[in-house]
Amino acid sequence: MVLEVVDVTKEFVGVRALDRVSFKLEPGEVHALVGENGAGKSTLIKVLTGVHRPTSGTLLHRGEPVVFTRPVDAQRAGISTIYQEVNLVPLMSVAGNLFLGREPRRRGLVDWKRMNADAAGVLAGYGIHSDVRRPLGTLGVGAQQMVALARAVATEADVVIMDEPTSSLEPREVETLFSVVERLHERGIAIVYVSHRMDELYRICDRVTVLRDGKHVHTGPLADLSRLELVSMMLGRSVGDIREHGATAFGVDHHAGREPVLEAKGLTSGTRLSDVSVSIRPGEVVGLAGLLGSGRSETARAIVGALPLDSGTVLVGGAALGPGVPNAMRAGVNMLAEDRKAEGIIPNLSVRENIVLAALPQLSRFGVVSRDRQDRIVDTFVKRLRIKVSSPEQKVSELSGGNQQKVLLARWLCTQPKVLLLDEPTRGIDVGAKAEVQALIDELAQEGLAVLLISSELEELLDGADRLVVLKDGAVVGELVGDQLTQDNVLAAIASGDAAAGESRAGESRAGESRAGESTAAESTAAESKAGRSGEGES
Missing domain, CATH: 3.40.50.300 (P-loop containing nucleotide triphosphate hydrolases)
Structure with a gap:
């Protein structure tokens, strides 16, 4: 085993995010990690990468017990992560981000000429031909994600964790990603692959682990499961129930006789x-x-x-x-932006404060905002959108990505x-x-x-x-x-x-x-x- 989690439990205040979860990763395999939002996927990844320390349980790397107290410990051990939301430095150059922390040096100083040349060569293999001296933030989200991918792969890692890596990529970039995954597989590098896109999972993954409500549900070859069986495990519902109710689609109501709003x-x-x-x-x-x-x-x-x-x-x-x-x-007229991290949630505020933010002018009387009206609105939308939260006062940054998205939807919906x-x-x-x-x-x-x-x-x-x-x-x-x-x-x-x-x-x-x-x-x-x-x- 290159990486193993044994009976890991992680508790936050009032919430058990992981409940005696076990997980094994073989060298060279592409292992899918799936589950609903709030199932514990993100928490497990953060345990593997040193962001969180488990409340109990053991983490083994190549058979040896390890304790990661910070992300850099996991990186030095050979565990590299590509996050769904790009976690690089937007004001730094593309090349600087690619070689951050491992810049080539000459006589003790950063060799900018060599670094820029090396960066251009590496990124060309990922379909990025932009000037590597420009700030990373001037690239599109998809290109930034490819830079993050190139950085993760370029390190001497034996485990690469990919959290929704294709969420910002166009089809051409997705194909490039899959070719990178194949190269990593051939080199014996293990991959933990998190995605909600079934086509991707069945195309590139060998095994799958399913989490639900913080607990381990299933691990086994992905090819042995039909898509309906996989979804039923994730949702905790029977295959028949999903077949009858799970294929929810948008309604079709043209309202052709109405004038445009x-x-x-x-x-x-x-x-x-x-x-x-x-x-x-x-x-x-x-x-x-x-x-x-x-x-x-x-x-x-x-x-x-x-x-x-x-x-x-x-x-x-x-x-x-x-x-x-x-x-x-x-x-x-309101807009839910694509990048919820940069243009949506305010991470240090609570779920309640994030939801009512846009509606505060409507909730105030003579400059005073009614807390009772806030609580009624928040309670309504938490229930309606089924937002998984321990309390409306919980920090929104502690929620899973899907629940953060629901909070943003609630923010705009409460403005009617x-x-x-x-x-x-x-x-x-x-x-x-x-x-x-x-x-x-x-x-x-x-x-x-x-x-x-x-x-x-x-x-x-x-x-x-x-x-x-x-x-x-x-x-x-x-x-x-x-x-x-x-x-x-x-x-x-x-x-x-x-x-x-x-x-x-x-x-x-x-x-x-x-x-x-x-x-x-x-x-x-x-x-x-x-x-x-x-x-x-x-x-």
């Missing part, structure tokens, strides 16, 4: 956005599709006033929206918005919590909330959106509705970059006027898509 017209911002237009009706879920860097997040940020515009207007209820985020909030912009709302969330969030969005749409949904998972958009607006290089290249909502059509729109063609195809589909050969192909594609969705719900 939000219209964004001709949004243009430097080289990031070019004449982007989007409209959303009450009760409608509109998805933004496209590769990373296509302008999805920029569109949402422009709508709420967080991205300055060169031209374009945003109308809410027919009235022009003034510049700036405060005007958007007052008009009932008209329009909610969701940028990667299920990023880093496990299967159970993902279904809960999707069901919640469905419920909110049915109640009349207008939703703009951004996701890097195309299946999530196809299943969840009434309409898809496809972006490429900051411009709209197609709009898909009804039977046009297929993966092939989205990819074709991205590849062709022809907005007119995309609009024409959508119009032909609605009118049923396509040529006979094209109609046959379209019907076949739509039928295959429907069959695929049905099969995915039951697989």
Whole structure:
């Protein structure tokens, strides 16, 4: 065994995060670690990496008992970690981050020329060709994650822990990651792989360990479990119950007769956005599709006033929206940002304080905020969103990533918005919590909330959106509705970059006027898509 956990228990105030958990990692294997948010995955990783010391139990590294009192102890022992949220230094150069703590030196001084050259060579193998002298924070989230991956792999590690490593990556980068995993496997390096994406787990993992409510549920070859069996272990429900109730998808309610509650017209911002237009009706879920860097997040940020515009207007209820985020909030337009760590949670505040933060002006009378009203709102949304928390006064930083995401959703929902912009709302969330969030969005749409949904998972958009607006290089290249909502059509729109063609195809589909050969192909594609969705719900 390269790494072993024996009967480890970890307790916090009022919470037993791990309850006599055992875990074994063989040299060279790719071992999946799965469970719902709050199951104990993050706590186990922090025990393995020296962030937390176990309350009881033993940690063995290559058969020898070890005690890691801080992360650097685990790193020196050969345990390297890639976290879901990039934990590098944004103001430092890309090269500096890659070689942080192990900079090449010449005569006692950092050899910047050699370090930059070595960094450029290493990162080229990960598809990153940016100037390594620029600050890391100027790169996109996906590129930053690849730098973190390259840094972790470059160290002399015999264990690499990957916590949701693909959550910020586009498909090309995901393939690069998988090739890195294969190289590590061939070198005999063991990998702990945490992900909520079933396709990834079944593609690259050898064995799986399932945690639920802080307890060990199962360890064994992943190939021996069907997807339904794996999910049933994670959720603690029977396969039959999941088959009947677990395939929750967003509702489809076009509300075609209603006027848009939000219209964004001709949004243009430097080289990031070019004449982007989007409209959303009450009760409608509109998805933004496209590769990373296509302008999805920029569109949402422009709508709420967080991205300055060169031209374009945003109308809410027919009235022009003034510049700036405060005007958007007052008009009932709120946004859940992609990076919950940097732009969402306030880690040192409690769950209660994080939830009511945006609603404080509504809760105050003559400048005094009612604590009773706060408590009622918090209690309502903790129950409604099933946020796992020991107390509303618990620090939000102590929650799992999925529960932190639910806290942010609660923050904006308690302001009773008209329009909610969701940028990667299920990023880093496990299967159970993902279904809960999707069901919640469905419920909110049915109640009349207008939703703009951004996701890097195309299946999530196809299943969840009434309409898809496809972006490429900051411009709209197609709009898909009804039977046009297929993966092939989205990819074709991205590849062709022809907005007119995309609009024409959508119009032909609605009118049923396509040529006979094209109609046959379209019907076949739509039928295959429907069959695929049905099969995915039951697989």
